[in-house]
Amino acid sequence: MTAFLLAVVVGGGVAGDLLKAHAMRRQGAPQSTAGVAMLRSLAAAFANGWFLASLAAYSASFVGFLALLSFRDVSFVVPATALGYAAETLLARVVLSERVGPRRWAGAGLVIAGVCLIA
Amino acid sequence: MQSKTRLFLAVVIVSNAVGNVVLGYGMRGIGDISSYSPAALALSAVRSLGNPWVLLGTALLALFFAAHTLLLSWVDLSYVLLVTSLGYVLVAVLGAAFLGEQISMARWAGILLISAGVSLVGATAPSSSGGGA
Numbered sequence: 001m002t003a004f005l006l007a008v009v010v011g012g013g014v015a016g017d018l019l020k021a022h023a024m025r026r027q028g029a030p031q032s033t034a035g036v037a038m039l040r041s042l043a044a045a046f047a048n049g050w051f052l053a054s055l056a057a058y059s060a061s062f063v064g065f066l067a068l069l070s071f072r073d074v075s076f077v078v079p080a081t082a083l084g085y086a087a088e089t090l091l092a093r094v095v096l097s098e099r100v101g102p103r104r105w106a107g108a109g110l111v112i113a114g115v116c117l118i119a
Numbered sequence: 120m121q122s123k124t125r126l127f128l129a130v131v132i133v134s135n136a137v138g139n140v141v142l143g144y145g146m147r148g149i150g151d152i153s154s155y156s157p158a159a160l161a162l163s164a165v166r167s168l169g170n171p172w173v174l175l176g177t178a179l180l181a182l183f184f185a186a187h188t189l190l191l192s193w194v195d196l197s198y199v200l201l202v203t204s205l206g207y208v209l210v211a212v213l214g215a216a217f218l219g220e221q222i223s224m225a226r227w228a229g230i231l232l233i234s235a236g237v238s239l240v241g242a243t244a245p246s247s248s249g250g251g252a
Binding site: 017018020021024025027028029030033038041042045051066085088089092093096097098099100101103104106107108109110111112113114115116117118119 | 123160185187188189191192193195196197198199200201204207208211225226228229230231232233234235236237238239240241242243244247248
């Protein structure tokens with residue numbers, strides 16, 4: 001049960017980020033830096049199926065987190081969080097076709113090691 | 120890096136870190152949640168809305184979500200994800216400064232590794248498609 005909920009928490013968060021990034025890339029950057037353009041861009045996201053799917057994934061992650069809290073101390077979640085960083089970077093490269101060069105990979109390695117130590 | 124990208128990254132990092140700290144502080148004032156039944160959770164949620172710290176924390180997390188969403192329309196997810204891990208460093212520093220928390224050697228090492236990692240990632244092009252940033 002713990003492993004399943006952990007997978008929901010981390011997987012939901014990673015899936016939510018990937019779906020939201022895909023939604024916003026399709027939609028494109030706001031027309032200008034004016035506040036109105038920013039708000040219009042946010043409002044438009046709610047008409048975007050990918051964005052709505054990301055909200056569902058985030059919600060699943062949050063519910064999983066609450067369920068996990070109800071019977072486990074959450075400190076053990078941390079290594080899974082670090083694993084989420086690795087998976088999300090890899091999936092951004094594979095699924096979203098982002099350019100992740102040696103320098104960004106090296107940075108990712110340092111960040112993941114650091115998150116393990118700090119959190 | 121464009122100043123717009125820099126500004127949004129700063130808002131994402133600070134509003135998320137400070138929002139979580141403030142929300143946690145407010146929720147501790149609400150008291151322990153004794154039961155995780157949906158009704159008990161709903162009651163706690165309603166009660167917590169009367170706490171100004173909870174409201175401020177929630178507002179900051181809403182700001183985080185809006186800025187994070189907009190940022191992803193022109194910056195790579197792999198860039199945003201890794202650079203915003205600076206939030207861990209900020210939380211550790213805020214905890215030490217305001218809550219008197221100790222920073223152990225392991226945490227200092229973590230702070231160092233994350234900072235080094237973020238400076239490496241920060242030196243890469245924020246957008247693969249080259250648009251906007």
